[in-house]
Amino acid sequence: MPQPLNNNVRDVRQRVDAFVRTHFNVVGTLRLHREALGWDLLRAPVNVVLAPLYLLLKLTGAVAQRLGFHSISNALKKRQVFLKTAVARRIETHIATDLLENASLTPRSRALIDQYTSTRSAVAEITTSLLVLLAGLVLFGTATPGIASLTPKMSGFVAHAAAVADFPLGTRLGSLWYGVFPVALPVWFVIGTGVVLAMIASIVTTFAGIIADPIQSRLGIHRRRLLRLLDKISAVEGHTSDLAPEHILARLADLTDAGISLLRAFRS
Incomplete structure (x- = not known):
């Protein structure tokens, strides 16, 4: 019969290192990401689009908490x-069965595990x-920290290469x-290039954990994140919707990308 996690949390902490070695090394993460060969190719890009909304809800919830509107804050922070x-489902299953050994989980514990997997998604974006x-x-x-700043460079490169290849007097x-005399870039061509790059980036994000997981394992990041998760689960009380810094870093990258693109647009 499943035991409450608070009764065996010390044993669980001792299993963290083995869990990281099993599931987040090169072989383990490849095994995890086999799950992405399906509808995740559509879900992951949608989640990237929804990520700014997630951050907005979390920040609004934090402000409401500070202002004393606790019911509004809780509603916003719990919004899925x-x-x-x-891939997230598979990781949650491994946490529940391998790490926690089927300990009985409260809704709060499940929410914390869900936040853990959403943090991994933010790392994939980064x-x-x-x-x-x-x-x-x-x-x-x-510097091109995002698709918005990469698109003009890539579209100009592709258009230039195509024009040189078609030049009637030879490529030289x-x-x-x-x-x-630089090649004139139609607006539709730049937009089309951006769409193609965004599609490629969404696929990269879906499988970015293949690169990120082994690096985080090597640096001890996975271990520390899992230990924090266990600390939160074992706590009697506490917030279940703290905003992980990875979400903020991912959005800072977007803001930097937009800023660089605007700056270059004003200069041109």
Whole structure:
């Protein structure tokens, strides 16, 4: 018969290291992300779109809490925004069965586990932003922390390459010609490039944990995050909707991306 978690939390903490080694090393995370080969390819991009709404609800709930509107705060903080992905379900199952060994979980405990998986989603977004930034630095020698700042660079590169390839006097003269007279970019082409890049980024985000999990395991981040989860579950009372810093970092990347794009637009 399942035992309450508070009675065996010390044993659970001792199992954290083994849990991380099993599920978040290279082999373990590949096994986890097999679950994403399906509807997660649609759920994950939707969750990326819903992430700013999630942050807004959490921040509004925190403000309401400070102002004394506790019922409004609790309602906002408990609001479910994200679509449950198959990868998140698999991780929650592993936590409940492997780590907690089927201990009886209260609704509060389940909410805390759900927050844990949503934090992993935020880390996936951060990983994608870092990969996009790296792509901009390698390909164009400039910072592109998101799709908005990468799109003009990529669309210009593709249009230039296509024009040079089609130049009637050869690619060498074409490169010289379009070096002096830049290719005009239709608005529809820039928008289309942005859409394609956003679709690619959404797929990358779906599988970003394959890169992020082993790194976090190596740095001890997974272990610390799981220990914090256990501390919250074992606490008699406490908030169940604290805003993890990973969500804020993910949104800061979006704001930085938008700021860089606006700055470049004003300069051009």
